Amino acid sequence: MTTTVGSTGLCAGRVVVVTGAGRGLGRAHALAFAAEGAKVVVNDLGVGPAGDGNSPGPAREVAEEILAAGGEAVVNGGDIATTDGATSLVTAALDAFGRLDTLVNNAGFLRDRMLVNLTEDDWDAVMRVHLKGHFLPLKHAAAHWRAEARAGRTPTGRVINTSSGAGLLGSVGQSNYAAAKAGILALTLVAAEELGRYGVQVNAIAPAARTRMTEQTFAETMAAPGAGAFDAMAPENVSPLVVWLGSTASEGVTGRVFEAEAGRITVMEGWHRGPTTDRGARWTPGEAGETVRALLRVAKAPGAVYGAAPGPGPSGV
Template sequence: MPGICEGRVVIVTGAGRGLGRAHARAYAAEGARVVVNDLGVGPDGSGESGGPAHDVVAEIRAAGGEAVAHGGDIATTEGAASLIGTALDTYGRLDTLVNNAGFLRDRMLVNLDEDAWDAVMRVHLKGHFLPLKHAGAYWRAESKAGRTPRACVINTSSGAGLLGSVGQGNYSAAKAGILGLTMVASAELGAYGVCVNAIAPAARTRMTEETFAETMAAPEEGAFDAMAPENVSPLVVWLGSEASAGVTGRVFEAEAGRITVMEGWRPGPTADRGARWTPAEAGETTLKLLAGAEVPGKVYGAR
């Protein structure tokens, strides 16, 4: 029986390890032809190696699938353009883009230097924007030529982007920015036949193994591995298939066997006096509104 992504061409960034590797393999298992992007850097973004991307391509081909490696830096215009070009030159089309690449440079805010801030913003936020920009330009051209695509983008945010995470001000800000980018891209690219969604996954990867060492430990043999990256991939594959048509501008948490539709900022309790408040009146009214409002979720790591 054909897979739900049979014949589709899918790009996965940061696909050499962890979640990206699991996504790439899952797409290939469902019949997609996959462009496996990975710069081969360390958990903090240092060093480069083409090995991880080529290893995943070899795994996919050994299982009977189709894949090609791309080792460019997708946080540069040249690298992002060549990424989309690799899909078009190799397979003649592009149907799905999974933005997943990233790394960590954790510090408490008072110890966080500009280089660590800029590096994390660059790989996560710019590394989502540039592939999305170039893929979007391709899909727009296809639509204007009368070949309206059934295209999909899945961006990767985090619980840190939804709630914040102590010691991860740069990462939390970047992941929150990805959510805003997702909403804008969904609105702008919808006219060209593109659905854009985001996930906030939780899984055992190089980026999380130290932060969540106790809760993300591997299970006993034969038990369900709740924190395996492969648990997140089924949702990502479905979102990248034609079966998800019409689903756009949404954010999903995915962890273990759980999928949650996240509901973002919405108007809560409000008061309108029809005239300007004094500071004291504004404060008194605000306290009354807060008393009837939902309590925010706790920041990860907060005491």
């Protein structure tokens, strides 16, 4: 494939599956992997921003773009939130290219509403595509890699999951999405610990970029700049980190979460135990309350929830 500026063949020979690769971040990831020499399985159902409809067009267009540039790609239209669809990702990689090296879990959509207006269907649909849609592809890719390791062919497996700032800090009007994205973080930590013995590394990103999912929320701040200016919110800014995490160059990096936005990469440090008091005996409710107040006075304040009204954040002091 014709390489882009700065391409080094970092993923030459690797086979990469990208879910939700028809548009936005997924499209940028698929093209970036291909530019670095990877063979790509382009998965996308072609649904609307809220998960409605179905079209093979977006995935086919991305695959055709890779092929036209001299790369290798195949289209997969499996529903990644079903066992058959998730299994088909592995099958597509093995049938087309004979191996599977990297899985990028990216697919998703939004059903944003304030909590009291959120329907059960809104909740279930977002949980299904984001959380279940991460679990099932990860499960079936991991089963393949485990079998390879047990057969003496230890893989250099890589998984990159997609969380969000909403999963890290919360986001007003997105309780379903925030809960799903927070679940993906926990899934990442557990999978990294369980799959390391099979030669698999699992990390997560919390990206910020201009996509269909963010264009309404960040319409003013995410507008594309004029010609020649750095487009800080372009999805392509996130992909270099994803490509590196999906390559063998990332050896030893696992169980980590990274924020990626514009030209910034941040290692997220997650939950750590803060101030603690242990009396070695049971508290009364009043004593527990007094202790909590004292601990909160010296604890770090939590980060502000996205979309929260200006003013002091939660403290409880």
